[in-house]
Amino acid sequence: xxxxxxxxxxxxxxxxxxxxxxxxxxxxxxxxxxxxxxxxxxxxxxxxxxxxxxxxxxxxxxxxxxxxxxxxxxxxxxxxxxxxxxxxxxxxxxxxxxxxxxxxxxxxxxxxxxxxxxxxxxxxxxxxxxxxxxxxxxxxxxxxxxxxxxxxxxxxxxxxxxxxxxxxxxxxxxxxxxxxxxxxxxxxxxxxxxxxxxxxxxxxxxxxxxxxxxxxxxxxxxxxxxxxxxxxxxxxxxxxxxxxxxxxxxxxxxxxxxxxxxxxxxxxxxxxxxxxxxxxxxxxxxxxxxxxxxxxxxxxxxxxxxxxxxxxxxxxxxxxxxxxxxxxxxxxxxxxxxxxxxx
Amino acid sequence: xxxxxxxxxxxxxxxxxxxxxxxxxxxxxxxxxxxxxxxxxxxxxxxxxxxxxxxxxxxxxxxxxxxxxxxxxxxxxxxxxxxxxxxxxxxxxxxxxxxxxxxxxxxxxxxxxxxxxxxxxxxxxxxxxxxxxxxxxxxxxxxxxxxxxxxxxxxxxxxxxxxxxxxxxxxxxxxxxxxxxxxxxxxxxxxxxxxxxxxxxxxxxxxxxxxxxxxxxxxxxxxxxxxxxxxxxxxxxxxxxxxxxxxxxxxxxxxxxxxxxxxxxxxxxxxxxxxxxxxxxxxxxxxxxxxxxxxxxxxxxxxxxxxxxxxxxxxxxxxxxxxxxxxxxxxxxxxxxxxxx
Ligand SMILES: Cc1ncc(C[n+]2csc(CCOP(=O)(O)OP(=O)(O)O)c2C)c(N)n1
Numbered sequence: 032x033x034x035x036x037x038x039x040x041x042x043x044x045x046x047x048x049x050x051x052x053x054x055x056x057x058x059x060x061x062x063x064x065x066x067x068x069x070x071x072x073x074x075x076x077x078x079x080x081x082x083x084x085x086x087x088x089x090x091x092x093x094x095x096x097x098x099x100x101x102x103x104x105x106x107x108x109x110x111x112x113x114x115x116x117x118x119x120x121x122x123x124x125x126x127x128x129x130x131x132x133x134x135x136x137x138x139x140x141x142x143x144x145x146x147x148x149x150x151x152x153x154x155x156x157x158x159x160x161x162x163x164x165x166x167x168x169x170x171x172x173x174x175x176x177x178x179x180x181x182x183x184x185x186x187x188x189x190x191x192x193x194x195x196x197x198x199x200x201x202x203x204x205x206x207x208x209x210x211x212x213x214x215x216x217x218x219x220x221x222x223x224x225x226x227x228x229x230x231x232x233x234x235x236x237x238x239x240x241x242x243x244x245x246x247x248x249x250x251x252x253x254x255x256x257x258x259x260x261x262x263x264x265x266x267x268x269x270x271x272x273x274x275x276x277x278x279x280x281x282x283x284x285x286x287x288x289x290x291x292x293x294x295x296x297x298x299x300x301x302x303x304x305x306x307x308x309x310x311x312x313x314x315x316x317x318x319x320x321x322x323x324x325x326x327x328x329x330x331x332x333x334x335x336x337x338x339x340x341x342x343x344x345x346x347x348x349x350x351x352x353x354x355x356x357x358x359x360x361x362x363x364x365x366x367x368x369x370x371x372x373x374x
Numbered sequence: 375x376x377x378x379x380x381x382x383x384x385x386x387x388x389x390x391x392x393x394x395x396x397x398x399x400x401x402x403x404x405x406x407x408x409x410x411x412x413x414x415x416x417x418x419x420x421x422x423x424x425x426x427x428x429x430x431x432x433x434x435x436x437x438x439x440x441x442x443x444x445x446x447x448x449x450x451x452x453x454x455x456x457x458x459x460x461x462x463x464x465x466x467x468x469x470x471x472x473x474x475x476x477x478x479x480x481x482x483x484x485x486x487x488x489x490x491x492x493x494x495x496x497x498x499x500x501x502x503x504x505x506x507x508x509x510x511x512x513x514x515x516x517x518x519x520x521x522x523x524x525x526x527x528x529x530x531x532x533x534x535x536x537x538x539x540x541x542x543x544x545x546x547x548x549x550x551x552x553x554x555x556x557x558x559x560x561x562x563x564x565x566x567x568x569x570x571x572x573x574x575x576x577x578x579x580x581x582x583x584x585x586x587x588x589x590x591x592x593x594x595x596x597x598x599x600x601x602x603x604x605x606x607x608x609x610x611x612x613x614x615x616x617x618x619x620x621x622x623x624x625x626x627x628x629x630x631x632x633x634x635x636x637x638x639x640x641x642x643x644x645x646x647x648x649x650x651x652x653x654x655x656x657x658x659x660x661x662x663x664x665x666x667x668x669x670x671x672x673x674x675x676x677x678x679x680x681x682x683x684x685x686x687x688x689x690x691x692x693x694x695x696x697x698x699x700x701x702x703x704x705x706x707x708x709x710x711x712x713x714x715x
Contacts, residue, residue, distance in 0.1 A: 082562075084505050091507045154691075171471075205441070205471070234412060234414075362695060
């Protein structure tokens, strides 16, 4: 890996992916996309005449990550359930790629008692301790807890690591910079991931960030920084491989920024009137592009494509059915879990 | 034949009323500007800055990076130099990432300077729940802002007050925290109480900071409340009137300074007090109101007071859970009946 130079480091490590690995990356991306579109369908199905954000089987804000699958899939391919991941308010792709229980996550999004948070948390507040997954609705505030998880892993002499994701908008928060410094100082096993989808709600990157690459910011803290330009899952995979290895082997933190794509609105219901490049979004969809590459390389054919799509759809619909069939929480217990032992 | 012409009335929702006040003040004073996240072409996530970018351009209606400490602090510095910035913190829940600038700087500079330095800025922020946005996006937290001295805290419940209080806030020489409940904004994508759209005076219109309003007169019981809960309390008062119960509803409009005289006058008349507060119950506004009455004269009360508030627990996501803890009509009605029993 290139040490910090003050400019974005370039990537030249060859990818060593087998055909099976490549298919697995593809399958994960398809599963995530299938999930996001199914959640979108369920979310809008029942918002009443017009659009009432508080109505329906899935109420509240909904931030979907369609188009950003390559980041989560490329990074999480290197992780096991012993590693920690903290995601953002747009968490589903990282959750799925890291192996969060899909049924329990879906039940949480539907506000059911069988959900990850028993209906208390919701889509921005998903916690699955089985795979050390968490997320935060407050921008950049998932970074500091990731340090703590990495700290615990380091203290206990393990080779486990933490991955902390934010958007490019969040990289302008104090918590982001403080976390980079502290992790660098204490050589914490963290991989910081910045998903640059070019938009912080309606604010374009050019209006929020003074430099073109957040990877350059790594240099200020003496850690390696790499920017992957093309939202390509294999490029992300290759860049993350080195960073994860570095963290596992005691080399400390590093920063990976990926230029990615927010295919949908910031939240569902966002008309995106502020977004001039909207018409081009579909042609930049990373999934058909990867699919074409795999077909060209003879890794994927129509039959396999259909099989993968069908399996994803079956898995996702099962999770949604599970959620819908699950009981609602008991209103009499609305304040339960404020403390470990109820007063 | 006689013809009657209805008096011309112009109805606006609260977000448009707020934006109208800001536009009028910006026209009148070039030192007024608005900055925050998504306040430009988006027009504010809750519509508070609709149309402002078009009229005033990007040098006075400014989209910021997601760096609340920096841009709220910037507002403070600009105010110290005599500008009149309005700075938006998108949700009050996010105060945690920038609280030092708010309570150690914005709120204390005037005091620490012995009155030599003024901080004439407005910090606007959205509050409140009711649409399953979860524990990090649904809090009111006005009790927290009010607890920390040095800032005025205004919380309008309706379009006209939003306009009048915003104009007063912008002209005020102190820092004013202007907290608008998403549920009173009259937004097209949220459940609307009919009163979130109403008649708003045209032209210059000021509502004084620190003056409560009697939202409904009554003789049997006083409900002291604010923000969206005013609407719920009025709904309940209308219903109870059919049972011959006369409910007086006090809309505080301002938390700091608190119009204690208005509370005492009403409780002095009715002898019964119900406080409805969507903020957390303990250590907050509801306790302050009860104390105001009891410290003044415990004999004013013919029955123990009652608080209908948000539970002392994070706000749950699931609709059934959130509605169980929100101070909505059923709980308010039960509280009123209890103090009358
Ligand atoms: C501290 C804080 N400030 C503001 C917000 C409101 N907000 C939610 S998402 C968002 C934009 C985030 O942009 P980015 O980090 O690029 O992530 P993206 O949404 O593009 O995935 C903002 C401003 C918040 N949740 N927390």
